[in-house]
Amino acid sequence: MYNLVGALVHFVGPQNKTTGANSAVSAKTAVRVRRAARFARTRMRELRMIVKALASTKHPILVHIIPMRRCNLACTYCNEFDDVSTAVPLDEMKRRLDLLADMGTSIITISGGEPLLHPEIDEVIRHIRRRGIIAGMITNGFFLNQERIKRLNRAGLEHLQISIDNVTPDEVSKKSLKTLDGRLEMLAQHAVFQVNINSVLGSGVKNPEDALQIAHRAVELGFTSTVGIIHDNNGQLKPLGEREQSIFEEIMELGKRSFSRFNEFQHNVARGREHNWRCRSGSRYLYICERGLVHWCSQQRGYPGIPLSQYSPEMRHREYSTEKFCAPRCTVSCVQQVGILDNWRDPQNLKPMPMDPAPQAPELVQIGPAGDIQ
């Protein structure tokens, strides 16, 4: 910490004295300093989050919350969007965030649909931070521009993830390096929050080499890089081919700066092997849909499907001890990362509460990056 302060003084001093022609350099330096400071603060808070998670099993570690189901894109593999829904009103979002804060939640990641379509998303982020929670967001990046990035900086965003599916747009996905590269450069210049670029591998991905190109570009721009594996419409395993597996391993190597070094289970996923872990969704991980209902995860929507306001500590405790039938072949990496903190303790011996089965999606879906907990 002392060294960091020293570094800040070192950088900020010269910057204050610069004028005229070198003001662009000075602005860049200012962004770097603010980024380093926010990074250090976030890492400290993440460390506290881990200590708290190891000390107690009574609070959620990670929550994904949906402020808006609508999306400006329509990736053909996706079952997580519509093109009609409206934004959840800010007051209602704040009420849900307060309920999560009162449960002791450590990290909230805003997801969608496309969260940047929400007209008051800055205020949603601000409220997460006001309640002392680490704030992240997953976006397709299409609405990012310089002004928007600066607003996210001011709101206090700490993590941002963009998924890029291919190098050039095709009929499956427009989330391409070609369409997004300019925005990535803007992020590299102006964002003071951490940026992770997630690429994908698996069935439906035409050119596996694209994932490697995307990962290298991410690292070149100073971002972390992760890779997600296409799974079926219940979040279940799809083994990779030989070439895809070696690309996967290469990207995992590149991603060693991030939490991905803890992602041993992803190697099982890549090989199509079942893995042995305890899914603590409904307890340590919550997925809150736009209607304010709690679900196990994005791929098991419908379980338990209880309004957040009625979701009691007893229900969370029950889910903590409930064995999930989908765990051995699960590919939802963020929940598996959360699981690492509890896998060593408390075997699960309860069965899921009787419920209607979750609705089935018509297409393959991909959500699970092999990277940061976001």
Ligand code: SF4
């Ligand atoms: S994958 Fe993301 S960008 Fe594509 S349709 Fe789904 S929510 Fe929208």
Ligand code: SF4
């Ligand atoms: S094991 Fe957990 S995270 Fe994976 S699909 Fe099932 S409920 Fe979702």
